[in-house]
Amino acid sequence: MDDIVRQALVKWPNVPHCTGWLLLDRRGNWRMRDEAAQAQGAPGEPIRHEALLGFIHRNYEADARGQWFFQNGPQRVYVELVYTPWIVRLAVDAGGTLTLTDQAGGAFTPAAAWLDDEGGILFTEAAASAGQQPRVAALHDHDLDLFSEHAKIADDGQSGTFHWRADATLPLQTIPRADVAARFGFVASPAAQAAQAADASGDRA
Template identity: 75%
Template sequence: MDDIVRQALAKWPNVPSCTGWLMLDRRGNWRMRDEAAQASGAPGAQIRHEALLGFINRNYEADEHGQWFFQNGPQRVYVELGYTPWVVRLSAHTDGSLALHDQGGGAFEPVAVFVDEDGGILFADHSQPARVAVLHDHDLEIFSDHATLADDGSLSGTFHWNAQLTLPLQSVKRDQVAARFGFVASPAAQD
């Protein structure tokens, strides 16, 4: 968390939190949701300002209930999640190694791989509790280049992570991901 945010929290500790105004979509884009977007269920306008994106990513955390928020100075802005609290991009380097980075640019080291019923790929890392991230759909080809799938069409198989680690593909139901990994996709303010 930024020092300026800590200072604002100390100065104004009782600012009410808000919900509905910020969304992390399925592709890792931060979106501002005005009243019209909230009323219609639309994702809202994509935030493109680099300094603001950096500020959001540095001050993005979860509360004790698994609700993710952006600490905007003294105000906690709860985040609507398009799927998971993290979205990762997969890249392959010329030496054959792979890298995963979350929407804020941080490295993500997978210890488990899941496939939902729609073919969505999710990674879990080693942190406790485990962070779960959905793979950006533009990276499915890279993923498939490093996966071995079963011939029975079951979406089972293995993912080969940097030659030293083979991870089994585990099945997960999309509607059970939040409960399994302890997060709330659509939080309510906790004032």
């Protein structure tokens, strides 16, 4: 997190959170959603300003409930996730080695690989510490052909392997897409969760 953001949090600690205005799409694009986009359930306009994208990436974190957010100065802007909190690109470097890079430009080192029931590929890293959920990322759909060149999938689509390194072949595990958020401990729609909480509070009033 940027120092200027930490300072803003100390100076203005009680700024209300924001939900629904920022979305991460299935291809790792950040999108700004105005009121019209939110009302229509539309993804919103992609953010292309490089400095703003860098600011988002440096200040992108998750809270204790698994809701991902961008800390915009003193305000926490919760992110709507079309799928996972991270989207990765698969490539081959100059030495012929496979690489995975997340939407923030950071390296992603897979400890496990997953195949969902819609043909999507997921990777998880090793958990940073005991009791912590590992980072989970969906593979960009433009990279499925390259993935298939380094994978063997059974005819029934229920098993297989991914050859990541000479000394690291990952078994492909299967998972229903609908179970991914719960399995890996993140909230896909903080806006929907906030609305449900508000409805429940109203019912109790």
